[in-house]
Amino acid sequence: MVLRRTFSFTLTTSRYYTSATVSLAHTPQSLLHLLQLCIDLRSQKLAQQSHAQILANGFAQNAFLATRLVSAYATCGELATSRFVFESVEAKSVYLWNSLINGYVKNHDFRQALALFREMGRNGMLPDDYTLATVFKVFGELEDLVSGKLIHRKGIRIGFVSDVVVGNSLMAMYCRCGEFGDAVKVFDETPHRNVGSFNVVISGCAALENCNFTSHDDLSNFFLRMQCEGFKADAFTVASLLPLCCGDTGKWDYGREFHCYVVKNGLDLKMDSDVHLGSSLIDMYSRSKKVVLGRRVFDQMKNRNVYV
Numbered sequence: 001m002v003l004r005r006t007f008s009f010t011l012t013t014s015r016y017y018t019s020a021t022v023s024l025a026h027t028p029q030s031l032l033h034l035l036q037l038c039i040d041l042r043s044q045k046l047a048q049q050s051h052a053q054i055l056a057n058g059f060a061q062n063a064f065l066a067t068r069l070v071s072a073y074a075t076c077g078e079l080a081t082s083r084f085v086f087e088s089v090e091a092k093s094v095y096l097w098n099s100l101i102n103g104y105v106k107n108h109d110f111r112q113a114l115a116l117f118r119e120m121g122r123n124g125m126l127p128d129d130y131t132l133a134t135v136f137k138v139f140g141e142l143e144d145l146v147s148g149k150l151i152h153r154k155g156i157r158i159g160f161v162s163d164v165v166v167g168n169s170l171m172a173m174y175c176r177c178g179e180f181g182d183a184v185k186v187f188d189e190t191p192h193r194n195v196g197s198f199n200v201v202i203s204g205c206a207a208l209e210n211c212n213f214t215s216h217d218d219l220s221n222f223f224l225r226m227q228c229e230g231f232k233a234d235a236f237t238v239a240s241l242l243p244l245c246c247g248d249t250g251k252w253d254y255g256r257e258f259h260c261y262v263v264k265n266g267l268d269l270k271m272d273s274d275v276h277l278g279s280s281l282i283d284m285y286s287r288s289k290k291v292v293l294g295r296r297v298f299d300q301m302k303n304r305n306v307y308v
Contacts, residue, residue, distance in 0.1 A: 026057040028065055035068040044076040051085075061090060067099045074103025079112075092123075098130050110138045114147075129160045133169040140169075140176035148173045164192045168200050175204025195234055198226045203240040220254065235267050239280040246287035255284045275301070 031054055038047040051069060059065050066089045073082040086092070086100045097120045104113035117135050120127065127135075132155050139148035152170060155161040161170065167190040174183035187193070187201050202222070223241065226233060238258050245255030259281060261267075267277065278301040285294035 038072040047072040070099040129163040136169040136173040140173035145177040171200045206243045235277040239277045242280040242284040
């Protein structure tokens with residue numbers, strides 16, 4: 001016979017207050033679902049109640065529950081409690097390490113995330129692709145190019161740089177550190193790419209004044225290369241390209257072509273939700289002294305924000 005306990009809790013979100021009574025069979029699977037609910041609703045109270053149920057039922061050393069619990073507390077900003085749960089687990093998996101490292105990153109505690117990553121190495125735990133993707137993001141945020149290159153070499157040795165997610169994160173790190181040439185080199189050497197890979201290079205170029213794609217031909221050729229490799233540009237791709245099309249008449253012609261691409265591929269239908277794309281089109285037309293066309297885009301947008 002499975003013992004069942006019932007407890008009540010109040011969940012508070014930005015939109016509503018709701019009271020619910022949750023009846024849970026004390027199994028790891030049901031507790032995993034409850035912890036995911038904690039994460040989705042960012043409910044600290046529910047995370048604490050779930051933690052109490054885990055301890056009461058002897059699941060404190062369950063690797064899956066501990067990993068999810070660390071994430072739940074971190075999502076609620078309770079990093080000290082996340083670290084307490086982490087330290088209480090005797091057999092730590094790479095997923096548990098990743099959960100706490102990612103928790104620090106989400107809370108913008110980048111220094112502590114790197115300290116934990118180094119501790120991970122001292123404890124003989126090899127990182128996986130998710131670990132490397134996360135720390136490359138940290139190095140990019142801190143603009144720590146030296147450390148980023150060191151971990152890049154380590155990633156090559158253990159064979160994870162060929163992973164598309166790791167490769168994209170690595171390229172983003174190089175772009176954030178102003179090393180656009182290194183980002184393009186990683187792009188060319190990556191055996192597997194996705195739309196995000198092209199977007200990283202394009203957005204990285206847009207953020208830098210002295211990237212290699214400032215000429216019209218290079219910009220157009222890279223966009224064509226994306227399509228030739230079978231990848232369809234999305235709203236983020238076009239929004240990243242448009243800042244490079246502002247200014248003289250020649251560049252504006254490219255911007256107009258990208259707008260045509262938006263309409264032809266139905267991306268304009270998404271402008272009711274993608275404010276960034278609409279804002280980028282308006283900015284491109286305004287900088288090119290085509291205010292009337294910019295106003296036309298503005299009028300077509302169903303949703304706007306203060307930046308529009």
